[in-house]
Amino acid sequence: xxxxxxxxxxxxxxxxxxxxxxxxxxxxxxxxxxxxxxxxxxxxxxxxxxxxxxxxxxxxxxxxxxxxxxxxxxxxxxxxxxxxxxxxxxxxxxxxxxxxxxxxxxxxxxxxxxxxxxxxxxxxxxxxxxxxxxxxxxxxxxxxxxxxxxxxxxxxxxxxxxxxxxxxxxxxxxxxxxxxxxxxxxxxxxxxxxxxxxxxxxxxxxxxxxxxxxxxxxxxxxxxxxxxxxxxxxxxxxxxxxxxxxxxxxxxxxxxxxxxxxxxxxxxxxxxxxxxxxxxxxxxxxxxxxxxxxxxxxxxxxxxxxxxxxxxxxxxxxxxxxxxxxxxxxxxxxxxxxxxxxxxxxxxxxxxxxxxxxxxxxxxxxxxxxxxxxxxxxxxxxxxxxxxxxxxxxxxxxx
Amino acid sequence: xxxxxxxxxxxxxxxxxxxxxxxxxxxxxxxxxxxxxxxxxxxxxxxxxxxxxxxxxxxxxxxxxxxxxxxxxxxxxxxxxxxxxxxxxxxxxxxxxxxxxxxxxxxxxxxxxxxxxxxxxxxxxxxxxxxxx
Numbered sequence: 001x002x003x004x005x006x007x008x009x010x011x012x013x014x015x016x017x018x019x020x021x022x023x024x025x026x027x028x029x030x031x032x033x034x035x036x037x038x039x040x041x042x043x044x045x046x047x048x049x050x051x052x053x054x055x056x057x058x059x060x061x062x063x064x065x066x067x068x069x070x071x072x073x074x075x076x077x078x079x080x081x082x083x084x085x086x087x088x089x090x091x092x093x094x095x096x097x098x099x100x101x102x103x104x105x106x107x108x109x110x111x112x113x114x115x116x117x118x119x120x121x122x123x124x125x126x127x128x129x130x131x132x133x134x135x136x137x138x139x140x141x142x143x144x145x146x147x148x149x150x151x152x153x154x155x156x157x158x159x160x161x162x163x164x165x166x167x168x169x170x171x172x173x174x175x176x177x178x179x180x181x182x183x184x185x186x187x188x189x190x191x192x193x194x195x196x197x198x199x200x201x202x203x204x205x206x207x208x209x210x211x212x213x214x215x216x217x218x219x220x221x222x223x224x225x226x227x228x229x230x231x232x233x234x235x236x237x238x239x240x241x242x243x244x245x246x247x248x249x250x251x252x253x254x255x256x257x258x259x260x261x262x263x264x265x266x267x268x269x270x271x272x273x274x275x276x277x278x279x280x281x282x283x284x285x286x287x288x289x290x291x292x293x294x295x296x297x298x299x300x301x302x303x304x305x306x307x308x309x310x311x312x313x314x315x316x317x318x319x320x321x322x323x324x325x326x327x328x329x330x331x332x333x334x335x336x337x338x339x340x341x342x343x344x345x346x347x348x349x350x351x352x353x354x355x356x357x358x359x360x361x362x363x364x365x366x367x368x369x370x371x372x373x374x375x376x377x378x379x380x381x382x383x384x385x386x387x388x389x390x391x392x393x394x395x396x397x398x399x
Numbered sequence: 400x401x402x403x404x405x406x407x408x409x410x411x412x413x414x415x416x417x418x419x420x421x422x423x424x425x426x427x428x429x430x431x432x433x434x435x436x437x438x439x440x441x442x443x444x445x446x447x448x449x450x451x452x453x454x455x456x457x458x459x460x461x462x463x464x465x466x467x468x469x470x471x472x473x474x475x476x477x478x479x480x481x482x483x484x485x486x487x488x489x490x491x492x493x494x495x496x497x498x499x500x501x502x503x504x505x506x507x508x509x510x511x512x513x514x515x516x517x518x519x520x521x522x523x524x525x526x527x528x529x530x531x532x
Contacts (some may be wrong), residue, residue, distance in 0.1 A: 075424060117428055189426075190520075221448050313490065326521055335433050335435070335457070335459040335460065336434075336435065336459075337435075337436075337458075337459035337461075337462075337501075337504065338402065338459045338460050340402060341403075341459075341501075342402055345401075345402065352434065353433050353434045353435055354432060354434070354435050356433075358432055361435065366435075366436065367435035367436070367458070368434060368435025389400075392400040392403070393400060395400070396400045396401075396402055397408075397460075
């Protein structure tokens, strides 16, 4: 099955080789169509209009929440909060939960392979509350090292990625979550990279919080998700204040609305939520077994081709054990920007830089990496072109 | 593959001013963290003018070549003249088209140099917003 034809960008740019889906995925026609249809036929605000059109918009928006809820197997759909993106979701937790429940000396455990979005909100909480940040280590081959001693009686939150955006590593979260449970710490899972590649089941994981962005999941930019257990969301104070999140407002106080409205101040990205629903329906229709088969084949092929080039060092797992379709690499003497520039001459999009993971770069003592990330619309032929181009880049700098 | 103009490639591979040992009286470190370029510039000043120039760093061909070519440009210049240098002066020096995505690569050396002087003069430092990228 050729999924490439579902993505209109490849029709308008037939020569495009897009190997940067970990930054943002391309969007299938079904997502664009459903959003378009909303604006053309059902556009109105949600939760407020006293007319049928608004009721339709509200139904579409809340339907999207139900789709997300069953996609991640949440117990209740009001445990799904729509945000702008995963970054906002982490910030929501650090602000609303962190400010209310963490105190000076309490510990938050992260890993050295986290994206800045799962580091900086906690550094900000450290500045506000005097909490202590600890980090699980990463091995030289890019695996997470779970040292259970770092989870102590003082640990209040463990916040960890389900798949590294640089290394592709998929850490085993189960023992980490079990150890967190044992000391009563809450667990946040950053599913930003993993959510498009594998089944997410918040109940099986027993995660307290789980975050992801829509735009890496074939959905539009500007829509993200925070999942949290209802009892925790109920205990938390609201994050942003404004319309829609309130039950009652007086001149000197307010009463917050119930879930999920409590955490969705202001008019939400209605069309974005609808686009996210369409994207999830699209992914469900293909199914994760098929998605994984395609992506694993592509990733394995990419790794095997890169390994034939003696000057390429892969940063991250070199085998297919517990890894996703993100492959970072460096070449001694050629800066990743120059590699990406070489790729750009052939219409190939790869990412070069620190990938919002400066602590990880510092740990590996490299300034940056070049990164190939793959999705269902990629092909082996594209990887062949990329590898041929890489050889040309090397030859250009080493004639 | 023809990636960069020959002058850029030459100065990247065989720099004149990189890792040159000088007795600097002005030093400054700047970095573009998103792309992973970092640079340290050292200057020797004499009679209010730049007498010698050196830099160390790690970065792409454009950032390193630009930092190296800047040595030729600024030797003999006064601090005021250096502070007046603009984006266009550097692009002219490079002699190639610089796309928006490479503008910070091309100008990392300039911002480092200008901030070295501004820091010494205890004046507000420049940020990327000052360069009209």
